[in-house]
Amino acid sequence: MSGLYILNLETDSTWLVVEGWASSPDWRPDGERIAWAPITEEGSQIWVMRADGTDKQKLVDRGREPAWGLNSDRIVFSKPASERDNTALWTIRRDGSNLQQLTDPSRNPLN
Secondary structure: OOEEEOOOOOOOOOEOOOOOOOEEEEEEOOEEEEEEEEEEEEEEEEEHHHHHHHHOOOEEEOOOEEEEEEOEEEEEEEEOOOOOOOEEEEEEOOOOOOEEOOOOHHHOOOO
């Protein structure tokens, strides 16, 4: 079954996520939260949760490949700049506020 698990080698695994295919998990540097990008019927999204699987919060639709910033306050991820655009890099605060586009998709060599 698809999902996101934490495995304790001394005890057992804990199933944290059941929403869609949980891809690209990234631990916050302080170990308190995990960002991930589930792929559902609606597409990919950016979510965060506590490391124990509680307090799940969706931050962004159409986002992929989240990565925590070094200060643990922001998450960087990729997503299209608009419905018709190629992929750009974005950043958002861990509480879902202050969404900012960082790159111009027309200058992305991967597009």
